[in-house]
Amino acid sequence: MxxxxxxxxxxxxxxxxxxxxxxxxxxxxxxxxxxxxxxxxxxxxxxxxxxxxxxxxxxxxxxxxxxxxxxxxxxxxxxxxxxxxxxxxxxxxxxxxxxxxxxxxxxxxxxxxxxxxxxxxxxxxxxxxxxxxxxxxxxxxxxxxxxxxxxxxxxxxxxxxLRHRIKQQVLAEALFELAAYIDIKADFYDTRFNLTEQFNRLVRHQSLLADRQQASRDLILRSHQNRKDAIVVQIHVCMLDLYELVLSTHTDYAQLRTHLADSPVLKALHDLAYKAARDIESVGYAVARKQASTQAIDYSAELAAVESHIEQLQQQVAAGAPVHEALAVLRAQHNKLRAIIRAIGDLHVASQKEYEGTPFWVDADMQPFLSQQQYELQLMLSHLRRDSPVFRFALRVALAISSGLAVAEWLPYAAHSYWIVLTIVIILKPSFAMTKQRRSDRIIGTIIGCVITALVLKFAHYTPVIVGVLILATVATPTFLYVRYRYAAIAVSVMILLQMHLIAPGNTDLVMERLVDTFIGAAVATLFSFVLPNWEFQSLPRLVRQVLEANLRYMESSFELLQGKCRNDFRYRIDRKRLMDSLAALSAAMVRMLDEPASKQRAAEDINLFVVQNYLLVAHVAALRAILRRHVKDIPAGPVNALLEHSHVQVCKPLARALAPHGGGAPAAPDAPAPEQQGEAVAWPGWPLVQRRIRLLQADAEKIIVHSEAIGRNVSAV
Structure with missing residues (x-):
């Protein structure tokens, strides 16, 4: 909810x-x-x-x-x-x-x-x-x-x-969405949930979370000059660091379920994640109320249960049981969850302390993180072409409104044709899926709103009561407009009908005429949603290419950061944001496509897998950062950087191949020689963990090209 x-x-x-x-x-x-x-x-x-x-x-x-x-x-x-x-x-x-x-x-x-x-x-x-x-x-x-x-x-x-108050409210919303994101991840530990379906939920929620984080960036990072603003900036930065830790928790859940299905440790892991979500919500709730937050949730029982099971697995390994992988995965999850709990603690602390200066990258240009406001006429003129989705949408609406006006002339009663036109305007949206959802909400909301209005006019003859209901409807209309449009449709119907009653009382047919006009407008909008349509599959090649380009840039900056070639992680954060934005756009297009007629759906499974594999690359990089931070003591820079350099080539090669002309037709370059395999020789506790993540990273990068080529074949197929 x-x-x-x-x-x-x-x-x-x-x-x-x-x-x-x-x-x-x-x-x-x-x-x-x-x-x-x-x-x-x-x-x-x-x-x-x-x-x-x-x-x-x-x-x-x-x-x-x-x-x-x-x-x-x-x-x-x-x-x-x-x-x-x-x-x-x-x-x-x-x-x-x-x-x-x-x-x-x-x-x-x-x-x-x-x-x-x-x-x-x-x-x-x-x-x-x-x-x-x-x-x-x-x-x-x-x-x-x-x-x-x-x-x-x-x-x-x-x-x-209220400029500072609005920043707090938007930041609180981003925190609540992050908590909802962790709730989805918690259910990966619950065997009642299908892993594939759960991962699909996670990826789809990613687009919503990305949108809320961007809204927070736009408000908070543009102007932060006083000490109060410094608090929300610090909370925002801590939230983004926490988000990266959450990304790093992705692991082999199937293996965990296979080896630990009958163990209470899975419930302990689930409860840890669930409590972490509630803890983040408490920060969001405090921020929304203009208060400092304190950590009140106790994780000790669940952490003790996980540590106890790790000891049991260590004893089984010593006895020769083949549970090495399960032990490694469980130990890694335990360490990551501990890091998340510490980061949530930092989030609480950030809400309590007023900083003298703005705690962010010093002298850094924030513009790449922010949405740009550009309203150039040339951009609109460049879309005055037949193949432009915006041009086709504009023509579609103009034709629908013309038809709505023509229909209104033939109605047997003195119709207010503006209601028909207004219904068309509200329902007809750039995509078929959005039109379909808006039509349903508009019709149901109008029916309920008309019923409420009829009851108010029948039983409440006292003008102050009518005005009171009108005020409530006026408050509810914008409140639910971006949260649940159906509620807004109910409120706006009540608001307009009561306004019309106050201006011209005595029209007993008012409610019924508005219902008829709504159905006519909905019918016209539905008919014209098939005129000059812009089906989502037509935009898939462009969106897939944007993801591949963003991922290639992200991988370049990631490996530079992992090898210590960067002064800070500024470029890495920018490229990660751009990749997440492109993945959110592709995922949203896929969801809209699934609401279109079956004959207009293309490569839905491959798109979903493509999004998942790209998301996994981000998770692997986040995990590598967490490993290198956790095992920073006595890190063998030479062998680690050699391994990372080799992985850099192996990961970027398939991404570049997928971006080559004609959908990956460029010949593959020969593999670079692998560095010396010295897993046993390097006496560093993080070495096997880095090796394992590198293997997963390379394997998932190879899968990306397979799915991108499959999407290209399916979209181009007649």
């Missing part, structure tokens, strides 16, 4: 605070405008504030201002254009198609442009209902602009006052 849906954490999440901020701004703007004008004027001002509020998301202050100002200017322009075209149906239709197309082309700027696109299409649909003179259109646009600017000023003032 999402952390923000738990009652314990809901009221401290930035989602709930967004809902409060959103509702307070809209209601405040309306209440200020209402005594100075009539209801229609106040609602125009309110809608202006609403369109700007859709861009009110956690962002760095400069980015936030740019995003919200873009919404003010764009939506004001759309309002003016559609209002002026209102009296001329022959002009209104093509103008709406043009606005729809342009708004959808903005998707090219990434995820943050989606609310801007929605705001532009929303005000387009709301403005199309009115027939105005030129003077009225200018006055209407001025009132809309007034509401937009008022909310912009309100939101920026709050964002500046």
């Amino acid at each position: 999402h952390y923000a849906l738990s009652l314990r954490t809901f009221f401290y999440s930035h989602y709930f605070h967004l809902g409060l901020r959103f509702a307070a701004g809209l209601i405040g703007v309306t209440l200020i405008a209402l005594p100075l004008s009539d209801m229609n004027t106040a609602m125009t001002v309110c809608i202006g504030a609403l369109c700007t509020a859709l861009m009110d998301m956690p962002s760095p202050l400069r980015h936030k201002f740019n995003e919200m100002l873009a919404s003010v200017l764009l939506c004001t322009g759309v309002t003016l254009i559609i209002s002026l075209c209102g009296p001329y149906p022959w002009l209104l239709m093509p103008m709406m198609v043009a606005v729809s197309f342009f708004a959808c082309m903005m998707v090219v700027y990434g995820k943050k442009s989606m609310p801007l696109q929605l705001a532009a299409l929303f005000i387009m649909t709301m403005s199309m209902e009115h027939t105005m003179t030129v003077r009225q259109a200018l006055s209407h646009t001025a009132l809309f602009l007034l509401g937009s600017v008022a909310y912009l000023g309100y939101a920026m003032a709050l964002a500046w006052l």
Whole structure:
């Protein structure tokens, strides 16, 4: 369950605070405008504030201002254009198609442009209902602009006052997602769970965790000038170090289950991981409440149980039992879990102490870690081509809206065609899978919202009660918009229907008409989801290549770091982030593809295995770092670096071969001679562990090329 849906954490999440901020701004703007004008004027001002509020998301202050100002200017322009075209149906239709197309082309700027696109299409649909003179259109646009600017000023003032609080909330969310990630890893020790299915869950959660960590980076690493900011920076850095330790815990779970299936040690390992997740949650909970956290969880019983079983296995090995591998794996897991517990302790300490300076890489350029805000017209123009997914999506939406308007003209009742268009705008998304999910949520949410509204209007005739429900719905709409859209669809249906009732009471057919309009809009959106479609398998070759390129860069920086050729791990962290981002993008595309028609699915199993093998390479590198740190005393630098250098060649060679033209057709270079095998000669306790990880690393690198070639064959097959 999402952390923000738990009652314990809901009221401290930035989602709930967004809902409060959103509702307070809209209601405040309306209440200020209402005594100075009539209801229609106040609602125009309110809608202006609403369109700007859709861009009110956690962002760095400069980015936030740019995003919200873009919404003010764009939506004001759309309002003016559609209002002026209102009296001329022959002009209104093509103008709406043009606005729809342009708004959808903005998707090219990434995820943050989606609310801007929605705001532009929303005000387009709301403005199309009115027939105005030129003077009225200018006055209407001025009132809309007034509401937009008022909310912009309100939101920026709050964002500046609460800038540190928002950082804490976003950081807390990243910590909760890391805890959920460890919960999935804990179930690897539970024999009731299938290992393959569990690993698939882990990889898919990786994309969500990567997104939350990036949101934390963007807010925390851009500006951290005071001592309070230093605390969240330190917690953030400790969280990333902890994350790498968690990655290193991946091991041969099948072997553990085979040798230790009847032993209570597996439950002890599971309980250690489960307690670690709860411990991290306690840090997240404390950060969300603006408090320092202290470590209250006791791991001693589980650690003692694991240590006891290690002693038993050592006795069995001494007696000649073939459990050497199980002993090595269990001992390694015990050491890694101890390291994780220590890192969680550092996380607690980081929340307690105020640092004089910012505890991060000194004089380092943070830009590679941060999302870049670029809204260049040339980027949009470069996608004005038939094979561009964004161009096809924009055309698809424009055609769907045209059809929705045409259908509305034939309805037997006095339909508000904007509801049909709004339903199309909300449901029709760039991918088929997103459209399918949004359609389901929209229909179910609208039905429930209409039922709730009908009950309120039937049994609550007292206006303050209706206004109270309206306020609750206004708070709930943005709160659940990014957490559980179905809940947001319920709230927005209640909100709009009650607003319409307050403006024009007495329309008994209001709820039923909105239901019919929703079903019509959903039907049109579903039909046009098959028009100029962009199936996910078409993007797979590009995404696979991005993963291979990122992995090759990551391996280069990893081996430089492992061999001590770098002053610090800055480049390594950047390349690891880029690899994780590319893996998250590929994994998300695969998940969306599985929601598409079966005839449009390609190489799902190979994609999954490809993602897993790349993920394993990251886990092996993290494990190697942990081994070298743990056994740093008397490390034999010569033999270790020779082994790492040889492994570097053997790992990077298949990755480069997979990137060669024509899908790996380049001839393989002859293997480099292996260094002298001196496993027994090197008297260093970490030597066998390094050798074992190197073997696993090389084997998994070879498998990557096999799966990448299989994906290429399956995608290109007719």
